[in-house]
Amino acid sequence: MVDLATAAHVTAAASTGVTGSLGAVAYGLAAIGPGVGIGLIFGHAIEAMARQPEASGRITQYMWIGFSLAEALALIGLIVPFIFGK
């Protein structure tokens, strides 16, 4: 059985702060928006292609353009820690 007093004491002694890379947290936050955006783009593109299969070529072209515009924001979030870090 776990001794709760000993466990609490160990936890209190060990946690004097959190260390690590804030840049990794920055990228995680930066990827939320583009994740939603890219999901919307591809979801709507698939729905449009299901409604009108003969327009698939043009829909695919706009889908790739929209995807790259949304992904640019996530990738800017990836490289900003390298620019401003250390």
Added chain:
Amino acid sequence: MIGSVSAVAASSSGCHIFSGCGFPSPSLESFDFKPIFSIGPFHFTKPILIVIICMVLVIAFFWAAFAKPKLVPRGMQNLGELGLLAVRDQIARPSLGKRGDTYLPFLCSLFFFIYFCNLMEIIPFFQFPPMSRSGFPWALVLVVYLTYLYLGFKNQGAWGYIRNMIPSDVPAFVLVILIPIELLRYFIIQPFTLGVRLFANMFAGHLLLLIFTLATWYLASASIGLLFAATSAIMVLAVFLLELLVQLLQAFIFTTLAATYIADSLEAGH
């Protein structure tokens, strides 16, 4: 052999997993190269060599295809026509229409130069995308930026170009925020995101390949380490296939957006 600074250092230390040392993770130093030779302050490094080779390849490819063109294409001219017509029908015509044929040499050179440069990321012995050194995308963006600004001022007049950036049928209270946003977009945000998109995609792709390749080497020790290393090698293959897609896509997107910005300059965007 030409190599990046930190990869050479990592491989010579012989430090695998389970021997007490940490993972030699790739960083910004993996993108720095020792110069092959230097003339004063100018250092000739591997990215410069790759860019010059790509330029020569693009020129040689189109020269061989179209030096003596025949009505019925033979040999290299088939391939050249395939590439040129692909750029014309997928990139120039959808954004610009028939008048886009004037800008076809520019767009075709742009597309093939960027695509060959991106392909250098996965070709053995080179294995570095020069577009991940941010100076090279910025140089291309400068050319596109000056082109569409010049065409805008020439075709619509100095005041007409600025006035056509703002749509005409919006209420006055929206104009307060719309004018700064549209001016910022045309002059600052468009070229900035155009360059950063290409740079960041190539940088992230090369970084991913480096991480998984170094991990395969780092994990390859003792018995269970080989299983980890095999999994990492499968990830290298997955990232390699992703990079094949991203390279073509980034070249296509850069050229398509350049054509769209030129189209916006030729006549009022709204």
